[in-house]
Amino acid sequence: DILKVCTDRHHDRRALSEDELRRLIDAARRVEELFGRDREGIIAWRMTGGDRAMLYRLAVETGLRVGELRSLTPSSFDLDGEVPTVTVLAAYSKHRRDDTLPLLGSTTAQLREYMMEMQLDQRVFALPPRQGLAEMLRVDLEAAGIPYRNEANQVADFHALRHTFITNLATGGVHPKTAQVLARHSTITLTMDR
Numbered sequence: 001d002i003l004k005v006c007t008d009r010h011h012d013r014r015a016l017s018e019d020e021l022r023r024l025i026d027a028a029r030r031v032e033e034l035f036g037r038d039r040e041g042i043i044a045w046r047m048t049g050g051d052r053a054m055l056y057r058l059a060v061e062t063g064l065r066v067g068e069l070r071s072l073t074p075s076s077f078d079l080d081g082e083v084p085t086v087t088v089l090a091a092y093s094k095h096r097r098d099d100t101l102p103l104l105g106s107t108t109a110q111l112r113e114y115m116m117e118m119q120l121d122q123r124v125f126a127l128p129p130r131q132g133l134a135e136m137l138r139v140d141l142e143a144a145g146i147p148y149r150n151e152a153n154q155v156a157d158f159h160a161l162r163h164t165f166i167t168n169l170a171t172g173g174v175h176p177k178t179a180q181v182l183a184r185h186s187t188i189t190l191t192m193d194r
Contacts, residue, residue, distance in 0.1 A: 014154035015167035020146050021060060027144035028052035046126045052140060054114050055125050056161060058086075062101045063165035066133065066158060068092050072124040074115045077103075084108040133158055 016024065031049040047055070059069060064086075071092035078085045084103040093099050103111070115124060127133055137158050141148055149155050169178075 011157065011159075012152075012154045013160040013163045014150055014152070014156060015164040016060075016146070016156060016160060020144070020156075021056075021164065023144035024140055024146060025053045025056050028056055028140045031140060031143060046128065047136065050114070051125060052136065054110065055127075056140075057107060057110070059158070059161040060164050060168075061104055061107055062086060063162045064088065064101075065094060065162060066127070066130070068094075068099075069125055070123070070127045073121050074118045074124060075120045076124070077111060077115070079103075079108050079112050 029049045029052070031052065033049075055069065058064065064072075068088045071088060072086065076087050076089075078087070084105070085100050086103055087098055087100040090097050118124065128136060134157065137156075138148055141156060146156060148157075
């Protein structure tokens, strides 16, 4: 992830603050109310406000990448274990291994309700193609009053949610080795640089 930031200078990313995250998730949840169901693109994205709010919350609380989020089905989750988890299968993981991550209790409760009617093999999120995902996030950022590009020329794109996850681990005092495991970085250097 740090390599992407260093080699792709037009995509310097920033972490979202706790307040910005709350506003983003709230704006996403209310997108139909704010913009109406017929606004160009919203229906084409096939994701309701509730879908988007759940997507952003899961992304920032797990650090999952877009392709990993796209791969999730209800069978990817163990919501009833002592420690609720989500597992990304090796076929979809950047490092080609199964990755299992813990979930917060509040997220677990929301996921349980969110996936209640889904089939076990159904995709949890009907994510639009990459460009549609970028546009969708920009609409939600705008609705939340969050600039896509800040004064330091850093962007809040979808990968910034993963950036925020890793930043939150560091600011939360998580041991660097534990943060490396949770971020699924190949080296501790990537985690420490982030």
